[in-house]
Amino acid sequence: MxxxxxxxxxxxxxxxxxxxxxxxxxxxxxxxxxxxxxxxxxxxxxxxMLINEPNTHGETVHIVDNNLHFEKTGFTVKYSGQFVKLVKSSRLSPGGYKLTMANEKEGVAHPYxxxxxxxxxxxxxxxxxxxxxxxxxxxxxxxxxxxxxxxxxxxxxxxxxxxxxxxxxxxxxxxxxxxxxxxxxxxxKYFGSYRVASYFLDEVDYPYWDSWITCVGKGHTQLGRGQIYMVPKYLPNAKPGDKPILDVFCGSPIGVPSKQSLDWCLQEGPFNEWFHNAKIVHKAACVLNFYTCxxxxxxxxxxxxxxxxxxxxxxxxxxxxxxxxxxxxxxxxxxxxxxxxxxxxxxxxxxxxxWPGEIEKALQGFGLHMISDEELDYIFSLTDKEEYFGYVSENTAPRVMKEAIMSHIDQIKKERPETAKTIEKHWQSSAEDIVQA
Amino acid sequence: MVVDREECVGCGACVNLCPRLAIRFIDNKSYIDQVSCIECGTCRESCGVEAIYAGCRFPDIVLLNFANNPYADDTTTI
CATH class of the missing domain: 3.50.50.60 (FAD/NAD(P)-binding domain)
Structure with missing residues (x-):
């Protein structure tokens, strides 16, 4: 040196x-x-995940000959591993109801x-x-x-x-x-910190191998705080034809133990039957501090x-x-x-x-923090059978979710006026409120 | 603070968060320099897999800095 x-x-x-x-x-x-x-x-x-949505962070990325091709900037990055093609992105309520964004043709994201x-x-x-x-x-x-x-x-x-x-x-x-x-x-400006624990699980009895799953609602974690995500992906040494493993991770605000929440979700959570025979093949963790750009x-x-x-x-x-x-x-x-x-x-x-307002918009799409699990099951039961066009994205998925829910707002107003009011209040919530919830 | 290197997954998050730069990354896992550590608990609070615990060198300071501080509601203590 x-x-x-x-x-x-x-x-x-x-x-x-x-x-x-x-x-x-x-x-x-x-x-x-x-x-x-x-x-x-x-x-x-x-x-x-390769987010294949056009214009994500000003760039459109394609898979060309298994490499990552960046269309607008005009360069290619070599990739010699495996891709998973996900065609659905679902938000899952504790009762098992879904709000699904789908793109069968191009996929919603490609974990690599x-x-x-x-x-x-x-x-x-x-x-x-x-x-x-x-x-x-x-x-x-x-x-x-x-x-x-x-x-x-x-x-x-x-x-x-x-x-x-x-x-x-x-x-x-x-x-x-x-x-x-x-x-x-x-x-x-600082909003707060999240810590994350993640397990790569093999031998999972899992129904959503084609989806990115966001578990929304309080019933997924022991203390009702934090969020669980599930994504199939390949290990670094995977060969063509291998089965992907499932990465399950839990993010929770500082003060809430993320590993404990994750363990609880796998053993006693609403979908614990998927994980009875699961083996942990890799562990990961991280901390994110939420600062403005x-x-x-x-x-x-x-x-x-x-x-x-x-x-x-x-x-x-x-x-x-x-x-x-x-x-x-x-x-x-x-x-x-x-x-x-x-x-x-x-x-x-x-x-x-x-850009102004984008942080709030994205955070509003991570979950519906003011809405109880029972109300959430009700809302997602309305969207359960439908599929909305969309991608896995922090920036555009919140809009799709909002439109999906708002398309049922008349019915919700009629059947559950209180819930409708809470939903409308949710779209007004500030970034601080959501990060701290 | 002490790192349980069996539990540590080596994400490196605590290394940059330590206000005393007391954490080193050795063989892809964290190691806390006991001479520099002031037992503030920042790393313990930030560990995603709960691999960091108090070595109790300064037990009183340690307790006051924990999220579950038993004296938090006690208004009579100074």
């Missing part, structure tokens, strides 16, 4: 690897650091394996000559004399090491240490990419896009002295959560 590099990238997730690989391909001298020993290893809960994507990206980065430092944390970055000083600390040392570079990228994820040290972070993700020569700048997450696929765009912008900046604006404008215009 040297003391001076052209580029330092902190965090080797999809965004960081993409930046490092692209910058090195353009002849820059790049250092990439990550706290993990094995960079492709994924122990963070992540649904890792992040580990395989990262392995392939890492290989390319190494081939392009990126210097990689594992088990090293990026602690702080400072703009100094037209460049950046990055403080690093090895997991095996008590001392900080300083590295100088022209441009530093903070790609260290949703709980970004580098971003927290910037002035940019002071403009962010960084609107201008560049401070001096420090560029924030991926989840580090976003509200909750950018999705793995969009992390690749923003990584690619940030790298192109940085190269232009080095060339002409004016390039960062391209990236920050694209970020603001494409990432939906930067």
């Amino acid at each position: 040297k003391d001076i590099y052209d580029i330092v990238v902190v965090g080797a997730g999809p965004a960081g690897l993409m930046v490092a690989k692209e910058m090195a391909a353009a002849g820059q001298d790049v250092l990439l650091v990550d706290i993990k020993k094995d960079i492709p290893l994924i122990n963070r809960s992540c649904c890792t 394996t992040k580990e395989v994507i990262l392995r392939d990206l890492l290989q390319e980065a190494v081939q392009n000559g990126v210097d990689i430092l594992t088990e090293t944390a990026g602690i702080k970055a400072e703009n100094i004399n037209g460049g950046v000083k990055v403080y690093l600390r090895s997991s095996h040392s008590r001392f900080l090491k300083e590295v100088r570079c022209k441009i530093a990228f903070a790609a260290d994820g949703v709980n970004s240490q580098i971003t927290r040290g910037l002035k940019l972070a002071k403009q962010r 960084i609107m201008n993700p560049v401070e001096g020569n420090i560029v924030v990419v991926g989840d580090a700048a976003s509200f909750i997450e950018t999705y793995c696929q969009s992390a690749l896009v923003y990584g690619y765009r940030a790298a192109q912008a940085a190269l232009k900046q080095l060339d002409t002295g004016k390039g960062y604006e391209d990236y920050s404008t694209f970020w603001r215009e494409s990432f939906e959560y930067c």
Whole structure:
């Protein structure tokens, strides 16, 4: 390792690897650091689905020859693993009633394996000559004399090491240490934190292998707080023809034990009969802090990419896009002295959560927190037999859900006037109310 | 705070949340430096799989920082 590099990238997730690989391909001298020993290893809960809906975060992604093709930006990312095609996205009430969004032709989402994507990206980065430092944390970055000083600390040392570079990228994820040290972070608003526990289960007696399941309602968890999701996906070593496993994960507000909620859901929840013979093949966890987006993700020569700048997450696929765009912008900046604006404008215009009102809209779609389970069973019994066109998406699914429920509002008003009032109140609720519920 | 490395799944969440930078990621799992830890409980509260517990070096401070603080409703204590 040297003391001076052209580029330092902190965090080797999809965004960081993409930046490092692209910058090195353009002849820059790049250092990439990550706290993990094995960079492709994924122990963070992540649904890792290809969202094939057009214009998701400003990009339309297709599967072309089993690779991910990004239509608008115009690049392809190699993928050598398996895809699951999900054709339905259902919200499931504790009584077993559903609100289903479906797209039989294109699918609503395609879960893939992040580990395989990262392995392939890492290989390319190494081939392009990126210097990689594992088990090293990026602690702080400072703009100094037209460049950046990055403080690093090895997991095996008590001392900080300083590295100088022209441009530093903070790609260290949703709980970004580098971003927290910037002035940019002071403009962010904090809503609350969720922690997530996730089990990959084999031998599940499960009826929804073609669906993304969101369990809505309080009856799914022991304490009535938090949310359970289920998604079929492949393990990194899966071969064509293998059966997918089921990733069941539980997110709950800080203070509510997520693992305990998940264990309870599998053993005593309303659908426990699916899991009687289930075997846990892998465990994962994560914490998400809900912050508003960084609107201008560049401070001096420090560029924030991926989840580090976003509200909750950018999705793995969009992390690749923003990584690619940030790298192109940085190269232009080095060339002409004016390039960062391209990236920050694209970020603001494409990432939906930067737009006013989008955070509330998305959160309203996660569940119906003011409505009791009995009322929820009633509402979903009205939509149970129907299928609404839609995708798995944080940004558009809430609208589909709202329209589906509102299409029955006259009947609800007649049969359950109180419930109708609560439903209408739900669409007014603020982001804080929902996160804390 | 102490990490049960058998239970830790290695998600890395606590590493960046520690206000004292006391958590290191060694062999893809968390390890808490006992000299730097101030027993604030941030990592314990953030662990998705409940792999972090109090080593009880400073039992009083530990209790006050827990979500289930037994003295939370006790208005007579200062």
